[in-house]
Amino acid sequence: MKNRFSLFSFALKNIRRKAVRSTMLASAIMLLTASIVFAVSFITRVHSGISLMTSRLGADIMVVPTGSRGAAEEVLLENKVKSFYMDGSVLDRVRNIEGVEEVTAQTYLVTLSALCCSVPESIVVAFDQKSDFIVRPWLTEKLGRPLKKGEAIVGHESAFNITVGLVEIDSMLFGNVFRMVGVLDKTGTGLDNAIFISDENITDILRSGTAGIKPGQVSIAFVKVRKGYDPKLVANAVENNILEADAVMRKDIGKRIIQTLRDVSGIFTAAVVLAALLSGFLAWTVFSAVANERAREVGIMRAIGARESDVVRLFLWEVFLIGIAGSVLGIIGGTALSVMLARSFILLKDLAGDLGIAVRALIAVAGLIGGVAVCVIGALSPLRRIKKLEPLGAMKEA
Amino acid sequence: MALLVLDNIAKVYEAVGETIRAVGGVSLAVEKGEFISIVGHSGSGKTTLLSIIGGLCRPTSGSILYNDSDIGALDSDGLAKYRAERIGFMFQFASLLPVLTAKENLMLPLLFQGARDRSAKGDGEQKAEELLRRVGLADKINAYPAQLSGGQQRRVAIARAFMNDPEIILADEPTGDLDEQTEEDMMRFFQAMNREQGVTFIMVTHNRDLASRASRQFSMTHGAHEELARA
Ligand SMILES: Nc1ncnc2c1ncn2[C@@H]1O[C@H](COP(=O)(O)OP(=O)(O)O)[C@@H](O)[C@H]1O
Numbered sequence: 001m002k003n004r005f006s007l008f009s010f011a012l013k014n015i016r017r018k019a020v021r022s023t024m025l026a027s028a029i030m031l032l033t034a035s036i037v038f039a040v041s042f043i044t045r046v047h048s049g050i051s052l053m054t055s056r057l058g059a060d061i062m063v064v065p066t067g068s069r070g071a072a073e074e075v076l077l078e079n080k081v082k083s084f085y086m087d088g089s090v091l092d093r094v095r096n097i098e099g100v101e102e103v104t105a106q107t108y109l110v111t112l113s114a115l116c117c118s119v120p121e122s123i124v125v126a127f128d129q130k131s132d133f134i135v136r137p138w139l140t141e142k143l144g145r146p147l148k149k150g151e152a153i154v155g156h157e158s159a160f161n162i163t164v165g166l167v168e169i170d171s172m173l174f175g176n177v178f179r180m181v182g183v184l185d186k187t188g189t190g191l192d193n194a195i196f197i198s199d200e201n202i203t204d205i206l207r208s209g210t211a212g213i214k215p216g217q218v219s220i221a222f223v224k225v226r227k228g229y230d231p232k233l234v235a236n237a238v239e240n241n242i243l244e245a246d247a248v249m250r251k252d253i254g255k256r257i258i259q260t261l262r263d264v265s266g267i268f269t270a271a272v273v274l275a276a277l278l279s280g281f282l283a284w285t286v287f288s289a290v291a292n293e294r295a296r297e298v299g300i301m302r303a304i305g306a307r308e309s310d311v312v313r314l315f316l317w318e319v320f321l322i323g324i325a326g327s328v329l330g331i332i333g334g335t336a337l338s339v340m341l342a343r344s345f346i347l348l349k350d351l352a353g354d355l356g357i358a359v360r361a362l363i364a365v366a367g368l369i370g371g372v373a374v375c376v377i378g379a380l381s382p383l384r385r386i387k388k389l390e391p392l393g394a395m396k397e398a
Numbered sequence: 399m400a401l402l403v404l405d406n407i408a409k410v411y412e413a414v415g416e417t418i419r420a421v422g423g424v425s426l427a428v429e430k431g432e433f434i435s436i437v438g439h440s441g442s443g444k445t446t447l448l449s450i451i452g453g454l455c456r457p458t459s460g461s462i463l464y465n466d467s468d469i470g471a472l473d474s475d476g477l478a479k480y481r482a483e484r485i486g487f488m489f490q491f492a493s494l495l496p497v498l499t500a501k502e503n504l505m506l507p508l509l510f511q512g513a514r515d516r517s518a519k520g521d522g523e524q525k526a527e528e529l530l531r532r533v534g535l536a537d538k539i540n541a542y543p544a545q546l547s548g549g550q551q552r553r554v555a556i557a558r559a560f561m562n563d564p565e566i567i568l569a570d571e572p573t574g575d576l577d578e579q580t581e582e583d584m585m586r587f588f589q590a591m592n593r594e595q596g597v598t599f600i601m602v603t604h605n606r607d608l609a610s611r612a613s614r615q616f617s618m619t620h621g622a623h624e625e626l627a628r629a
């Protein structure tokens with residue numbers, strides 16, 4: 001069957017007649033939509049990654065050595081390899097603060113030197129199995145029992161670093177041989193890159209002198225707050241009573257990243273606004289030219305019976321078709337970009353969780369609306385001019 | 399009762415530094431089925447008069463009654479509807495839309511009518527083909543204007559004027575650039591439509607012979623009309 005003749009097919013033919021110009025406008029809209037989709041995907045992903053990870057940590061407050069807050073977040077969120085220590089006596093002082101229900105400590109050891117360890121540079125988390133409430137939920141899923149002395153379980157990502165699927169194989173850590181007894185599921189935290197051992201091993205590790213810590217030191221204390229107590233007040237009490245420690249509330253974890261993100265967002269916003277202005281201006285230019293070039297044609301259409309609204313609908317089709325074509329390409333481009341860059345962007349690479357289909361679809365719809373709206377808004381004033389073109393133009397010479 | 403009654407129609411253009419009286423006080427009653435011809439020098443106001451009758455512009459003074467209703471009282475949409483349903487235009491100058499084929503150019507008026515009234519007349523594909531056959535362009539149905547000669551384009555535009563089954567054809571030098579034979583064919587086509595379907599014609603022409611075949615003949619000079627002959 002042949003295509004039926006309609007306002008739609010008429011509009012399509014009009015678009016094709018100035019193919020280069022139409023393509024340019026569609027490309028601008030594509031750029032705009034791609035930047036909207038990319039920016040929103042990026043920001044959403046960072047936010048959801050952080051909230052996913054803080055909920056997985058399961059602590060209300062994190063107590064770290066004064067000044068090590070950033071380093072702690074880098075370890076927990078971005079799986080950077082960092083070490084920081086405070087004296088273990090901090091734990092008891094935290095326990096004594098009103099409103100504190102549970103406290104558990106983790107000590108982060110860095111496998112810096114190839115001399116001490118047979119694994120690539122990573123963090124070894126020594127944790128207290130008696131008081132632990134952070135790792136246990138992950139551990140019971142996998143191992144179903146506590147770790148014994150001389151055993152290690154590896155995070156989901158570091159399993160790849162060590163050797164894919166390599167468990168039940170002995171590795172050298174800080175001059176001690178450890179048996180790798182399992183791999184944890186992905187938790188979405190920076191600790192996916194860590195290797196976990198019981199803190200009973202610390203004495204032996206200290207003896208080897210390769211871990212760079214002093215006896216009794218810990219890195220982080222995770223705190224659960226008693227029901228009915230405000231975490232903020234408890235955190236304040238920790239800071240006031242323990243000078244050598246900083247307290248970070250769960251909702252503030254990742255604030256540093258979000259602050260960095262704010263600068264990034266600013267750049268994104270500027271790019272989107274710029275692209276919108278450019279596209280809007282281009283739409284205005286293109287349809288202003290159209291209004292001039294096709295004034296007589298509009299006059300003829302009006303003379304043979306088209307109402308102003310018919311003319312407007314015809315040209316709106318043109319605007320929409322270009323806007324939709326550009327937006328759809330932009331959505332594809334922006335999504336592809338965000339998926340690809342996710343692998344190379346430090347901020348994203350180390351954050352857990354990808355965006356779900358539903359979220360991506362929502363962002364796509366936002367991109368489509370944004371792209372088409374800018375195209376329409378830009379074309380609005382020329383459209384108004386086209387609408388008011390006189391039918392008498394038909395009687396005049398071209 | 400007359401189909402069309404012009405009462406003292408005048409059109410004055412305000413150009414820079416001067417006022418041009420394009421049409422000055424035309425009064426005329428046109429009966430259904432009449433074939434009116436208008437001759438006159440260039441600039442005498444013929445096109446302006448047709449524009450006013452077709453509702454393309456409003457007269458400076460005077461009134462037009464169509465079937466007893468005042469065209470001057472219609473708003474923009476009302477005039478569009480009037481043109482869409484009652485009027486068939488043949489413009490003095492090239493008037494095909496370049497991106498549309500001959501057939502699509504013919505279907506365009508119905509597209510706008512269809513937008514107004516879904517029950518209206520289908521898309522008119524067959525009717526368009528039939529009309530193109532009648533003006534001798536059966537083999538050019540799917541040709542684009544650029545692929546047609548000036549005379550062929552002119553005939554497509556002539557065919558288009560009949561697409562909406564108009565009551566009045568307003569023809570502004572419709573055969574100006576046709577060869578003698580084709581001009582004669584077109585005139586016969588007009589007369590057939592006039593006789594068979596009762597279509598009323600108001601035709602501007604420079605061809606005295608064609609003009610003399612009308613049922614009423616007018617001439618225009620400086621915006622004023624004068625009846626030359628009546629059959
Ligand atoms: N839009 C306009 N503005 C000013 N003057 C016009 C306009 N249209 C027509 N005229 C003038 O009105 C007169 C009649 O024009 P027109 O009706 O086109 O004459 P014809 O069709 O008989 O050649 C001419 O003097 C022409 O210059």
Ligand SMILES: [Mg+2]
Nearest residue numbers: 444445490570
């Ligand atoms: Mg003229």
